Amino acid sequence: MFEFQVTSREPGGQARCGLLTTPHGTVRTPAFMPVGTRAAVKGAWPGQVRDSGADILLGNTYHLAQRPGAEVIAELGGLHRFMGWNGPILTDSGGYQVFSLAALREISDDGVTFRSHIDGQWIPLTPESATAIQNRLGADIIMALDECPPGQADHDTAAVAVRRTVEWARRCRQAHSRTDQAMFGIVQGGIYADLRLECAARLQELGFPGYAVGGLSVGEPHETMVEVLRTVVPALPPDRPRYLMGVGMPRDILEAVRAGVDMFDCVLPTRNARNAYAFTPAGGLRLRNEKYRRDPDPLEPGCPCPTCRGFSRAYIRHLFTVGEMLGPMLLTVHNLWFFQRFMARLRDLIPTGSWATMLAEFPAAGAAGACRDPTGGNLA
Amino acid sequence: MFEFQVTSREPGGQARCGLLTTPHGTVRTPAFMPVGTRAAVKGAWPGQVRDSGADILLGNTYHLAQRPGAEVIAELGGLHRFMGWNGPILTDSGGYQVFSLAALREISDDGVTFRSHIDGQWIPLTPESATAIQNRLGADIIMALDECPPGQADHDTAAVAVRRTVEWARRCRQAHSRTDQAMFGIVQGGIYADLRLECAARLQELGFPGYAVGGLSVGEPHETMVEVLRTVVPALPPDRPRYLMGVGMPRDILEAVRAGVDMFDCVLPTRNARNAYAFTPAGGLRLRNEKYRRDPDPLEPGCPCPTCRGFSRAYIRHLFTVGEMLGPMLLTVHNLWFFQRFMARLRDLIPTGSWATMLAEFPAAGAAGACRDPTGGNLA
Numbered sequence: 001m002f003e004f005q006v007t008s009r010e011p012g013g014q015a016r017c018g019l020l021t022t023p024h025g026t027v028r029t030p031a032f033m034p035v036g037t038r039a040a041v042k043g044a045w046p047g048q049v050r051d052s053g054a055d056i057l058l059g060n061t062y063h064l065a066q067r068p069g070a071e072v073i074a075e076l077g078g079l080h081r082f083m084g085w086n087g088p089i090l091t092d093s094g095g096y097q098v099f100s101l102a103a104l105r106e107i108s109d110d111g112v113t114f115r116s117h118i119d120g121q122w123i124p125l126t127p128e129s130a131t132a133i134q135n136r137l138g139a140d141i142i143m144a145l146d147e148c149p150p151g152q153a154d155h156d157t158a159a160v161a162v163r164r165t166v167e168w169a170r171r172c173r174q175a176h177s178r179t180d181q182a183m184f185g186i187v188q189g190g191i192y193a194d195l196r197l198e199c200a201a202r203l204q205e206l207g208f209p210g211y212a213v214g215g216l217s218v219g220e221p222h223e224t225m226v227e228v229l230r231t232v233v234p235a236l237p238p239d240r241p242r243y244l245m246g247v248g249m250p251r252d253i254l255e256a257v258r259a260g261v262d263m264f265d266c267v268l269p270t271r272n273a274r275n276a277y278a279f280t281p282a283g284g285l286r287l288r289n290e291k292y293r294r295d296p297d298p299l300e301p302g303c304p305c306p307t308c309r310g311f312s313r314a315y316i317r318h319l320f321t322v323g324e325m326l327g328p329m330l331l332t333v334h335n336l337w338f339f340q341r342f343m344a345r346l347r348d349l350i351p352t353g354s355w356a357t358m359l360a361e362f363p364a365a366g367a368a369g370a371c372r373d374p375t376g377g378n379l380a
Numbered sequence: 381m382f383e384f385q386v387t388s389r390e391p392g393g394q395a396r397c398g399l400l401t402t403p404h405g406t407v408r409t410p411a412f413m414p415v416g417t418r419a420a421v422k423g424a425w426p427g428q429v430r431d432s433g434a435d436i437l438l439g440n441t442y443h444l445a446q447r448p449g450a451e452v453i454a455e456l457g458g459l460h461r462f463m464g465w466n467g468p469i470l471t472d473s474g475g476y477q478v479f480s481l482a483a484l485r486e487i488s489d490d491g492v493t494f495r496s497h498i499d500g501q502w503i504p505l506t507p508e509s510a511t512a513i514q515n516r517l518g519a520d521i522i523m524a525l526d527e528c529p530p531g532q533a534d535h536d537t538a539a540v541a542v543r544r545t546v547e548w549a550r551r552c553r554q555a556h557s558r559t560d561q562a563m564f565g566i567v568q569g570g571i572y573a574d575l576r577l578e579c580a581a582r583l584q585e586l587g588f589p590g591y592a593v594g595g596l597s598v599g600e601p602h603e604t605m606v607e608v609l610r611t612v613v614p615a616l617p618p619d620r621p622r623y624l625m626g627v628g629m630p631r632d633i634l635e636a637v638r639a640g641v642d643m644f645d646c647v648l649p650t651r652n653a654r655n656a657y658a659f660t661p662a663g664g665l666r667l668r669n670e671k672y673r674r675d676p677d678p679l680e681p682g683c684p685c686p687t688c689r690g691f692s693r694a695y696i697r698h699l700f701t702v703g704e705m706l707g708p709m710l711l712t713v714h715n716l717w718f719f720q721r722f723m724a725r726l727r728d729l730i731p732t733g734s735w736a737t738m739l740a741e742f743p744a745a746g747a748a749g750a751c752r753d754p755t756g757g758n759l760a
Contacts, residue, residue, distance in 0.1 A: 318452075324422060325422060325709075326420040
């Protein structure tokens with residue numbers, strides 16, 4: 001029911017293309033997964049997400065378990081049917097959100113107790129419950145519960161998290177009951193090569209159909225992230241998909257692909273769209289800018305997306321100026337297309353290793369600081 | 381370039397079907413125009429509006445003249461191109477909004493000076509400027525500037541408004557310069573039959589390619605509105621389209637069609653969608669209601685719209701509960717389809733006069749108080 005086939009490789013390098021078969025369809029890798037946190041990709045219909053070229057979505061267990069609840073989703077036929085997306089879905093374990101969004105009461109070897117940011121209730125989350133919730137949601141790929149220490153964690157803290165992550169992965173694997181869901185293990189270890197390698201080795205002893213790298217893109221410099229990937233990815237089994245969680249910017253994705261990563265997810269295309277930021281190969285456009293007031297060009301001349309085929313920068317600026325929800329809707333679709341076009345071009349070029357072509361076509365993916373978060377950085 | 385052809389009539393009644401030809405396409409009447417106040421139908425892509433069956437949209441001159449400005453829209457190729465809608469468009473004159481949204485400084489025979497609700501500037505609006513702005517926007521159908529007295533205006537106040545409306549209509553007609561735009565006159569006169577008939581007669585002396593009925597659906601009882609229509613519509617030329625402005629609820633539309641009205645516009649499908657209200661033939665659904673939490677049915681079983689084909693009430697309720705913008709987006713599309721299906725069925729049945737069939741299929745259109753505004757009323 002699950003199969004991962006590497007279909008081509010970068011000559012003399014680590015990048016590879018593949019096909020990941022799931023019960024709901026095949027994912028072309030390297031793949032970018034748009035994020036549908038609360039069973040919806042914000043601002044886009046499922047058909048529009050599909051049309052952008054996305055093969056697979058991500059849903060967030062933490063949010064879905066609270067509202068509407070895993071039981072409700074299960075009763076309504078599972079997450080695919082609930083949200084009207086019949087392609088592959090991956091759910092995370094909820095761990096990252098517990099550690100980043102919720103107030104923690106207690107973290108122990110048994111699990112973690114957190115206070116919901118919705119209703120203030122204290123909720124226990126254990127490897128067993130995280131797995132059971134994901135079993136109910138019914139995604140094609142589910143994630144083992146991991147401990148996510150802060151990005152600046154010292155070696156001792158990171159070591160404790162690795163130990164616990166491995167033990168929780170073992171319990172998750174044991175608790176996992178559905179054969180139509182593949183469970184991935186998550187490699188933690190912060191920025192410490194020894195811990196990353198230890199975690200990767202221990203997880204492989206357990207044996208997972210895929211491996212994720214967690215705890216990156218949490219504030220460390222781009223170069224540090226790349227260095228960690230170059231250490232840990234070669235230590236993962238070459239015949240299993242590798243998923244870099246929560247990444248990211250085109251530049252990060254490009255380097256991660258070159259390090260051998262196959263899967264990504266990030267809220268950037270959708271979140272930035274709602275902040276009036278359009279991704280383009282040369283960098284970002286902030287559509288609230290007065291300079292676009294009379295600009296008849298599409299966001300990105302030549303872009304085949306429905307937004308660029310139908311609307312001008314001036315129109316989109318107008319929509320944001322007056323607060324029309326169609327503004328975020330149009331930018332969301334463009335940004336989704338942008339990320340999928342970026343991935344498609346990567347897949348085209350991996351067999352040739354033509355990174356110079358990639359950077360010529362997407363110069364922002366090679367520029368430090370270009371195309372960063374709209375709250376700061378160096379934009380076009 | 382403009383032609384109105386009555387293609388069928390209700391046996392022994394006033395209702396009729398027609399085809400209104402404009403430079404951007406043909407409108408099947410009776411027609412419902414979704415409202416794109418600020419050059420966007422809130423929550424829907426133009427293609428989705430088209431797919432719902434809408435032939436023609438309405439844009440609001442008052443809003444567009446302020447942001448982004450008629451000059452900007454003209455420079456960008458006119459309203460059709462600006463908003464990505466290549467079908468027919470009608471713009472109002474801005475008069476209604478001046479009288480309802482803005483602070484008025486002065487109203488005289490020359491025109492009106494109002495304070496913008498956007499930036500507080502005092503702006504003069506005259507028949508000539510209202511026409512010039514609409515000429516720049518470039519809609520297929522434009523409206524003469526009228527004076528809109530309050531709904532409860534007494535006979536004297538309404539009489540002054542009629543006199544001014546007729547004089548302004550004359551000046552608008554004179555100022556109108558584009559041959560690819562048809563200008564409609566607006567019949568005022570409040571609830572007073574003598575004034576309505578006088579206004580209709582005076583406007584016909586000027587001669588317009590179409591006539592609107594303004595100043596209804598402003599708080600008067602349904603029966604009063606119908607009574608006014610039964611008085612004024614027969615006094616309008618049968619070979620010209622008749623447009624009832626700002627209406628409305630299915631029940632109001634049904635009775636207006638029976639009185640011989642051809643065109644309608646209203647924000648209800650889109651505004652109610654954003655308030656979690658779905659129109660159905662039997663009445664409205666308030667999707668925030670707890671009772672839909674586990675409801676696997678579509679909004680309206682059998683409805684062919686993309687929302688009903690893809691999503692359950694439970695899912696839509698979830699989207700509103702968590703504040704996902706996809707909730708309003710899905711309801712907007714359903715409500716747009718509902719109104720177009722309602723109009724299409726009216727057009728089907730007019731040649732037969734089978735109003736009993738219409739009411740059997742859309743029972744809410746016959747029930748007083750059913751399907752009212754979501755802020756109150758008797759809902760399913």
